[in-house]
Amino acid sequence: xxxxxxxxxxVGASFALYIGIAVWARAGSTAExxxxxxxxxxxxxxxxxxxDWMSAASFISMAGLIAFTGYDNSSxxxxxxxxxxxxxxxxxxxxxxxGKFTVSEFIGDRFYSPTARMVAVICLLxxxxxxxxxxxxxxxxxxxxxxxxxxxxxxxxxxxxxxxxAVFGGMKGVTYTQVAQYCVxxxxxxxxxxxxxxxxxxxxxxxxxxxxxxxxxGEPLLAKLNQIVxxxxxxxxxxxxxxxxxxVLFTLSLMIGTAGLPHVIMRFFTVPRVSDARWSAxxxxxxxxxxxxxxxxxxxxxxxxxxxxxxxxxxxxxAVSVEQIESDPEYAWMATWQKTGLLGWExxxxxxxxxxxxxxxxxLQERATANGWEGNELxxxxxxxxxxxxxxxxxxxxxxxxxxxxxxxxxxxSTAAGLLLAISSAVxxxxxxxxxxxxxxxxxxxxxxxxxxxxxxxxxxxxxxNPPGFAAQTVALAFGLAAASIxxxxxxxxxxxxxxxxxxxxxxxxxxxxTLLYIFLHKGWFFIPDTNTFTDANPxxxxxxxxxxxxxxxxxxxxxxxxxxxxTKETPQEIKDLVESVRVPRGAGTAVDH
Amino acid sequence: xxxxxxxxxxxAANVRLILISLVIWAVVSFGFGIVLRPLLAGxxxxxxxxxxxxxxxxxxxxxxxxxxxxxxxxxxxxREYGVDEE
Numbered sequence: 001x002x003x004x005x006x007x008x009x010x011v012g013a014s015f016a017l018y019i020g021i022a023v024w025a026r027a028g029s030t031a032e033x034x035x036x037x038x039x040x041x042x043x044x045x046x047x048x049x050x051x052d053w054m055s056a057a058s059f060i061s062m063a064g065l066i067a068f069t070g071y072d073n074s075s076x077x078x079x080x081x082x083x084x085x086x087x088x089x090x091x092x093x094x095x096x097x098x099g100k101f102t103v104s105e106f107i108g109d110r111f112y113s114p115t116a117r118m119v120a121v122i123c124l125l126x127x128x129x130x131x132x133x134x135x136x137x138x139x140x141x142x143x144x145x146x147x148x149x150x151x152x153x154x155x156x157x158x159x160x161x162x163x164x165x166a167v168f169g170g171m172k173g174v175t176y177t178q179v180a181q182y183c184v185x186x187x188x189x190x191x192x193x194x195x196x197x198x199x200x201x202x203x204x205x206x207x208x209x210x211x212x213x214x215x216x217x218g219e220p221l222l223a224k225l226n227q228i229v230x231x232x233x234x235x236x237x238x239x240x241x242x243x244x245x246x247x248v249l250f251t252l253s254l255m256i257g258t259a260g261l262p263h264v265i266m267r268f269f270t271v272p273r274v275s276d277a278r279w280s281a282x283x284x285x286x287x288x289x290x291x292x293x294x295x296x297x298x299x300x301x302x303x304x305x306x307x308x309x310x311x312x313x314x315x316x317x318x319a320v321s322v323e324q325i326e327s328d329p330e331y332a333w334m335a336t337w338q339k340t341g342l343l344g345w346e347x348x349x350x351x352x353x354x355x356x357x358x359x360x361x362x363x364l365q366e367r368a369t370a371n372g373w374e375g376n377e378l379x380x381x382x383x384x385x386x387x388x389x390x391x392x393x394x395x396x397x398x399x400x401x402x403x404x405x406x407x408x409x410x411x412x413x414s415t416a417a418g419l420l421l422a423i424s425s426a427v428x429x430x431x432x433x434x435x436x437x438x439x440x441x442x443x444x445x446x447x448x449x450x451x452x453x454x455x456x457x458x459x460x461x462x463x464x465x466n467p468p469g470f471a472a473q474t475v476a477l478a479f480g481l482a483a484a485s486i487x488x489x490x491x492x493x494x495x496x497x498x499x500x501x502x503x504x505x506x507x508x509x510x511x512x513x514x515t516l517l518y519i520f521l522h523k524g525w526f527f528i529p530d531t532n533t534f535t536d537a538n539p540x541x542x543x544x545x546x547x548x549x550x551x552x553x554x555x556x557x558x559x560x561x562x563x564x565x566x567x568t569k570e571t572p573q574e575i576k577d578l579v580e581s582v583r584v585p586r587g588a589g590t591a592v593d594h
Numbered sequence: 595x596x597x598x599x600x601x602x603x604x605x606a607a608n609v610r611l612i613l614i615s616l617v618i619w620a621v622v623s624f625g626f627g628i629v630l631r632p633l634l635a636g637x638x639x640x641x642x643x644x645x646x647x648x649x650x651x652x653x654x655x656x657x658x659x660x661x662x663x664x665x666x667x668x669x670x671x672x673r674e675y676g677v678d679e680e
Contacts, residue, residue, distance in 0.1 A: 074649035078623045081654045085619045088661045089612050093668075207651060211640025220641025238642040240631065247628050273679050275672070278665035285661055289654050296650040495609075583605055584677040 003336075003398050007146045010402030011409055014184050018410075021177045042276050046283025048175045049267045051182035053284070054291060055131075055415030056138020059185060060408050061472035064386030066299035070229075070237035074296075075251040076472060079479075081285060081292050082251070083258020086487075088281035091259055092268040094494045096277040097581070097588045101269055103262040103486065104430050110493040112575055113501035114435060119508050121430045123485035124262050126512065127478050128423050131261075132460040133527075134474035135416040136162070137467050141384050142408045144340040151340045152465075158412075159461050166417040166424075166453055181410045186290055188407020192391040192400050193294050196301045199394060206297035214304075225300055228307045231315035233361030237300065243543035250476075253550030257479025260487030263422045274585035302390050309393065310356035310378060319353040319377075333392030337385055344380035349373060383470045420453050427452035468523040469547075476547040477519055484511035484553025492561055494583070497576045499561050502568045507561030515553035522546035604675040611667060615660050623653040 001009075058080065066073045098106055104124060108117025136155060139162060144154030190206070197209035201221055214224040225237050235241050258264065267284075268277045309331070310320055325331045325345070337343035345354050349372055356378040357364055367373075388408055391400045428449040433440050440448070467474050485508050492499040492507075499507075522539060523546055524531040536545040544552065581587065626634060631645030639647045672678035 071646055071649060074627065074646075077650055078627055078653045081657050082619065082623050085615070085657050085660055089615055089664055210650075211642075211647065222641035222646075224641075226641070238646050244629060248624055251623065251628070275665070275669045275679065278661075278668060282658065282661040282665055285658055289658060292654055293651060580601070583608075584601060585672050585679050586677045588679055 001398070003401060004146075004148065006398045006402040007405045010399070010406040011146060014406040014410060017180055017184075018177050021180050042271065042280040043283050044175065044179060045267070045271055045276075045280050046285075047182045047287050048178035049264065049280070049284040050287035051178040051185060051410075051414055052267065052418050053261075053264050053415070054182075054185065054288060054411055055475065056135050056142075056408070056412035057472040057475035058288075058291060058295075059189060059411035060138045060141060060387050061134075061384045061470055061475075063295045063298040063302070063390075064383035065470060065472050066296055067303040067386055068381075068383055070235065070300075071240055072242045072247065075247055075254060076476075077292055077296060079251045079254025080258060081288060083255040084281055084285040084288070086255060086259040087264070087268075088278060088285075090491055091265065091494070092277040092281050093274045093585065094582045095265060095490070096268055096271060096274050097583075097585060099269075099588060101266070102425075102430065103265055103490070104426065107489055107493065107504070110575065110578065111489075111499075111501045111504040112572070113505065116489075116501055116505050116508075117430065118435055119505050120486065120489065121426050123481070123508055123512050124426055125423060126516065127261070127482040127485070128263070128419050128426075129456060129459060129463075130481060131475055131478035132416060132419050132423075132456060133464045133467060134471045134478065135412055135419065136457075136460050136464040137384065137471040137474060138408070138412040139416060140464070141340070141342065141382075141471075142388065142405065142412060144342070145337065145385070145388055146405045146409075148336060148339050151342055154340070155461060155464060159457050162413060162416045162420070163454065163457050165413055166420040167450060178414065181414050182287060184410045185407045186287070188403045188410075189291050189298075189387075190294055192394065192396055192404060193298050193301075195396050195400065196305070196390070196394045197297060200301055200304065206301070207293040210297040210300055221304070222300065225304050225307075228304065228311075228315055232307065232311075232356065233358035233364035237303070246543040246545055246548050249544060249551045250548035253480045253483050253548055253554075254476060256483035256487045256554050257476075257481075257550055260482035260485070260490070261479070262426075262482075262486065263418050265490075266422075274588050298387065298390060302386055302393060305393050306381075307356070310354065319355045321353050322347055323352065325354065330395055333389055336392070337389055340385070342380070342382035342385045343389075345377055346379050348375050348377055354378060384472075420456055423456045424449040424453040463527050466524075466527055466529050468519075468527045473547060477523070480519070480547060480550025480553065481512065481515055483550035484515040484557055488554050488557040488561065492558070494579065497571055497579050499565045500568055500571045503561040503563075503565030506564040507557040507559075510560040511553045511557030514556050515549055518549040518553075519546045599675045601675070601677065604671065604677055607671055607675075608668065611664065611671075615664055618656065619660060622648055622656040627653050 062076050065076065095106060100106060100109070104117045104120040107120040108114060136159060139158030140151045140155030143158040144151035147154065147157070193206040194204050197203055197206040200214060201209035201212040202215050203209040203212045210221060212221055213219070214221040217224050222238055230236050268280060271277050271280050311317065312320055325334055334343060347354060351372065354377045355373045357376055359368065359376045388404060391404055428445050432448050433445055468477060488511060489504050489508050492504065518540070520526070521533050522536055534540045539545050626645055627649035634644040637644040
């Protein structure tokens with residue numbers, strides 16, 4: 001059986017599994033859509049939340065970014081897990097006690113203002129659409145690879161599949177489908193990692209293998225990797241190269257953003273009890289950590305494998321020949337990925353070999369001139385392909401490659417569909433029915449939901465044609481926006497009785513606007529190329545890159561809210577009582593619909 | 595179970611627990627993983643230093659312990675102050 005058929009088989013079988021479970025679970029209980037988590041054990045709920053949350057950014061993109069940057073991208077690992085501490089300690093139990101279903105409803109009630117609810121909806125939409133752009137990038141790459149076509153066509157086909165998937169609806173709400181998606185996703189991520197860890201270090205646990213011994217050389221794996229990459233003129237893998245301030249702000253933005261993402265917070269509204277909301281956050285992190293502890297090992301080991309494939313005779317010897325790339329089955333993955341337009345090489349100096357090195361490094365110039373090298377010849381290696389290509393790079397059996405394709409699609413599709421549902425319910429329920437046309441019939445509400453879903457996909461595809469970065473970086477921008485707008489309003493709503501309606505609205509708007517402005521100034525207006533005034537290599541505010549600005553936006557939000565609240569009318573007594581009641585678990589009923 | 599304890603005391607105890615937890619949260623990630631990494635450079639772990647381990651593994655493990663510790667401690671506090679769910 002050829003690889004193409006095998007991929008199709010795995011992807012098809014996994015989809016059949018999700019649909020089968022959705023149908024079976026529906027027949028069993030037609031419980032309401034959003035309340036799927038109620039009555040479900042915190043462990044099961046944690047697994048489902050982990051599948052909902054881990055997206056193309058975590059599965060497809062993150063390890064690739066770590067592989068090519070090393071230590072400096074540790075921010076993704078700490079940021080996307082540390083946010084759960086904030087969520088568990090500062091938000092989840094109180095929002096559960098409050099007992100409504102959406103984030104904007106809490107903000108609307110706590111700040112006793114329909115305007116606050118409206119502003120929260122707008123913040124939610126901006127963050128979610130940015131997030132969908134990143135997901136669509138991942139979907140495009142996964143479809144491009146497994147159908148062996150250009151990533152652009154992969155994106156279009158992927159968009160249609162996501163739309164059908166989200167409209168088909170219920171699937172997302174059914175907790176057990178997500179549990180199945182989590183199982184597919186985590187198996188697909190860890191099996192190749194275990195194989196590769198065994199090949200390189202003899203340890204079956206990748207997280208331990210990362211700090212273990214490289215069997216072939218007898219040196220520690222990371223020391224070996226440092227030596228190879230520096231030989232080729234790249235930055236030392238384990239050393240810090242970027243600005244410390246930027247790394248701190250970037251990590252903080254990702255953490256605050258995690259705790260401010262509406263589709264994650266929503267999961268904690270529906271657990272049975274306040275104490276379960278606390279446990280549930282912990283179990284979610286357990287299941288996320290299984291992938292996050294493995295990801296840095298995947299990155300480092302893939303980087304080592306790629307470097308060794310390009311220099312099969314060692315970094316002092318001859319580079320790999322074009323003939324070997326074209327004929328040796330170990331290099332077959334390069335030809336397959338070339339078809340997606342995300343990998344490319346060119347024999348610039350015509351010596352029949354592909355030299356992969358850092359041609360921007362002055363120190364390597366001498367060796368390059370002496371050997372007649374005319375620049376790096378591995379001309380294109382999109383970071384986002386690394387995880388999907390990893391099993392092929394390590395020469396693993398065909399079924400592992402098919403499994404990884406299925407896992408990547410599960411991650412991207414589940415999150416993209418979930419976000420589209422959040423967007424459509426925000427538009428049709430919160431914005432249209434809640435504010436503009438309260439007399440809308442249920443039928444037209446449903447129609448509005450479908451239309452806004454289609455519109456969101458079109459916008460995401462259009463903006464996704466010129467993505468502002470690799471998938472995980474695009475998603476990081478979405479986290480910055482959520483960090484600057486939603487999180488501070490929620491936290492102040494619980495921990496301070498002083499913040500009033502005007503203060504909260506002013507704070508959210510200030511945080512959202514400055515962050516959006518900073519992103520557009522660096523990434524281009526609406527991500528259109530060449531409309532940017534600054535670049536992330538040379539940012540407006542010293543070392544602060546656009547992906548790191550969310551933490552500053554959040555600080556602006558807090559400050560504006562405090563100042564404005566101090567100058568305007570005090571919070572009424574009944575709202576103070578509401579805050580007091582949210583702070584104690586006693587008396588929590590089940591979550592109620594509006 | 596005493597029902598008479600002051601709810602303000604319960605809230606103060608909760609805020610205190612949150613602050614302690616967040617200090618640990620910040621020290622392992624922003625501290626050991628980033629800013630204080632040079633101080634840990636002397637302690638080597640598998641071909642690199644302890645700061646690198648905290649940045650890519652250790653902080654995540656500590657986060658897990660923190661969340662479970664907080665959940666356990668708060669559920670006990672709920673009962674002590676008689677504000678748990680019946």
